Amino acid sequence: MYKKRFDNRKFDESRPIEATISVVENATGSAHFSLGNTKVIAAIEGPKTLHPRRIQDPERGLVRCTYDMMSFSVDDRKRPGPSRREIEIGLVMKNALQPFVLIKEFPKTVVDVYTEVYQADAGTRCASICAASLALADAGVPMRDLVASVSVGKVGDKIVLDLTKKEEDYEEGATDIPISMSGRTKEISHLQLDGCITLDEFKKALDVGEKGCQEIYELQKKVLKEKYGGV
Ligand code: UDP
Secondary structure: OOOOOOOOOOOOOOOOEEEEEOOOOOOOEEEEEEEOOEEEEEEEEEEEEOOOHHHOOOOOOEEEEEEEEOHHHOOOOOOOOOOHHHHHHHHHHHHHHHHHEOHHHOOOEEEEEEEEEEEOOOOHHHHHHHHHHHHHHHOOOOEOOOEEEEEEEEEOOEEEEOOOHHHHOOOOOOEEEEEEEEOOOOOEEEEOOEOOOOHHHHHHHHHHHHHHHHHHHHHHHHHHHHHHOOO
16 A cells, blocks of 8 residues: 655655756757756757668658766666666657657758756656656647647555656556646547556556646746747
């Protein structure tokens, strides 16, 4: 039984969410995004001509995502450089974001999305997707929607929103379901499931995840509106 969350949050409450845009001067667009102690910077370069030329698509552009977690971001120092996990998360990010980017508007080019996790307490892929979506908007990359992402899961017998590392590691290990969803149209572009869950619990988790994504989407809109006006 998981009676009370370690940090006293309600079961369907996310950690404090903060978002800022235009934080990296030399990038085309950028954002800082945090979910509690999970903190990420995203920076965009491009659209720029894709090299080598033989991989250019005359019909559409490409979104390329690079995810990195700094060595000091976790308690057990992480080995620097891209591991299999980091390459996989880069692909997960691309799959979550690219469906909402109007890539036909910039053929033969690439938009590079870099995310750097400098403090990690679970949910780093979700925070990276939220930061990247904001950074793409800040860069003026044409998109049909923003993407919000959060993890939902089952800790003990409870469905919970936005798991911390301590919750992920609870007892035999929690069920972790990172979800990415477009803010306006509520299309799910990414869902992973690590663990076991019944169908009814899964449906409940999706509802809680949607609520979490909507909360993030409202904040994303707010910070963009503050700088650029209507979104
Ligand atoms: N983590 C770690 N060392 C690593 C990789 C991950 O301590 O080399 C921690 C970190 O807090 C991370 C969490 O484990 O946020 C969960 O990692 P996972 O691969 O499930 O991805 P995430 O939940 O961060 O998207």
